Amino acid sequence: MNWDAPYLISPHSSRRLYWASNKVYRSDDRGDTWTAISPDLSRNLNRDEIPIMGKVWPLDAVSRNQATTALSNVVSLDESPLLEGLIYAGTDDGLLQVTEDGGKTWRKIEDVAGVPQWTYVSDLHASPRDASTVFAAFNNWQRGDYKPYLMKSVDRGRTWTSIAGDLPDRHDVWAIAQDHVNGNLLFAGTEFGVFMTADGGSHWVPLRGGVPIAQARDLTIQRRETDLVVATFGRGIYILDDYTPLREMTPEALAEDAHIFTLRDAYLFNLLGQAPAGAAGLGAMSGNWTAPNPPYGAVFTYNVRQPPADDAKLVMTISDEAGKQVRRFDLAKEIGLRRAAWNLRTDPPPPGAGRAGEAGRAGEAGRAGEPGRAGGPGGGRGPQQPPLVAPGRYRAQLGKQIGTDVTPLGSSQTFTVVAIDR
Numbered sequence: 001m002n003w004d005a006p007y008l009i010s011p012h013s014s015r016r017l018y019w020a021s022n023k024v025y026r027s028d029d030r031g032d033t034w035t036a037i038s039p040d041l042s043r044n045l046n047r048d049e050i051p052i053m054g055k056v057w058p059l060d061a062v063s064r065n066q067a068t069t070a071l072s073n074v075v076s077l078d079e080s081p082l083l084e085g086l087i088y089a090g091t092d093d094g095l096l097q098v099t100e101d102g103g104k105t106w107r108k109i110e111d112v113a114g115v116p117q118w119t120y121v122s123d124l125h126a127s128p129r130d131a132s133t134v135f136a137a138f139n140n141w142q143r144g145d146y147k148p149y150l151m152k153s154v155d156r157g158r159t160w161t162s163i164a165g166d167l168p169d170r171h172d173v174w175a176i177a178q179d180h181v182n183g184n185l186l187f188a189g190t191e192f193g194v195f196m197t198a199d200g201g202s203h204w205v206p207l208r209g210g211v212p213i214a215q216a217r218d219l220t221i222q223r224r225e226t227d228l229v230v231a232t233f234g235r236g237i238y239i240l241d242d243y244t245p246l247r248e249m250t251p252e253a254l255a256e257d258a259h260i261f262t263l264r265d266a267y268l269f270n271l272l273g274q275a276p277a278g279a280a281g282l283g284a285m286s287g288n289w290t291a292p293n294p295p296y297g298a299v300f301t302y303n304v305r306q307p308p309a310d311d312a313k314l315v316m317t318i319s320d321e322a323g324k325q326v327r328r329f330d331l332a333k334e335i336g337l338r339r340a341a342w343n344l345r346t347d348p349p350p351p352g353a354g355r356a357g358e359a360g361r362a363g364e365a366g367r368a369g370e371p372g373r374a375g376g377p378g379g380g381r382g383p384q385q386p387p388l389v390a391p392g393r394y395r396a397q398l399g400k401q402i403g404t405d406v407t408p409l410g411s412s413q414t415f416t417v418v419a420i421d422r
Helices: 251-255 355-363
Strands: 007-009 017-020 024-027 074-079 087-091 096-099 107-109 120-126 134-139 149-153 173-178 186-190 193-197 205-207 216-222 227-232 237-240 258-260 266-268 298-304 313-320 325-331 336-342 392-402 405-408 413-419
Touching (some): 007 074, 017 074, 074 120, 087 120, 134 173, 149 173, 186 216, 193 216, 298 313, 298 413, 313 336, 325 336
Parallel strands (some): 120 173, 266 413
Antiparallel strands (some): 007 017, 074 087, 087 096, 193 205, 298 336, 313 325, 313 392, 392 405, 392 413
């Protein structure tokens, strides 16, 4: 029995699958037939001869075959997305194996400088940016060693350097992933959460945002939407939507009083008649778990280094291509990295302009950190709201407002509102 048998779909063919026990197997017909492409890649240890907790346990030991896994198996596996046939395998008894020809020949790596011998290879990640770069996470928890072991090789595993940096001492590492655009942006899943580094591994910062203190067992990146997906041990799956701003997390950007990061296109569509997933929106009542949709409209990520003075407000101003203001709304004045959403509606008419103008103020964009308040188009018996903007290019600018005077803060960001036909 092997609890951690790795399985992957080749990035070079959707029909090609890889799976491993103590050998690596390949299927080119989506699993109908399998062929071994390696010999035994492990140390082939016999657990009946290895002391555990100070003794060699008998064959009839309680839970011997229920609570323990067989030793000497491949537990991590990855193929380079840039070079077909370059495959890395790691075992639970501390070996790394590399093939550069699809399994015809394998190169064994028995010792990695700085990592204790026999340490479990918890993850291997072939770089999406450089064919010769690979990352490896090792976990020595079985010997009471909870030090983070995180390594990088730029020569396909021949030599290694540590990139554990300032990860906390007792945060043993389970997973590693590299951004496909910024090679210095890395994510690590540890025993107690998710960390990121913007400098290649010298300094690590925990990612919070609702992620519980839990073992982050696996990481993957959804490249099209630039989302980080985290699989935890026993606490579910968590998704960081659009981490693009982390690519721009430079000292210069953080030194500005306020800074807006690059944002995705905003999609313009009709929300009428769209209900949450489930039976008429009753998924939770019928026992089906559902998650809320992302906020409708444009989502802004920004950083505030110093909040405006007490007599000033922090505001976001949206202008069209001609430079005409189409919307201005208040933001929370708290410092740090925050998000806010604009529901793609224009400024409401001034007070006294009629019943529609008064009702329109209910649709103003939510404060930073409360994107759910951004709302969407009204309809039916709901309050009337200002009109939606037209598709096109727009510009967002942070500012400090005192009375009616607004002073820009930092650089602006342009983005596109894209119409989606139903």
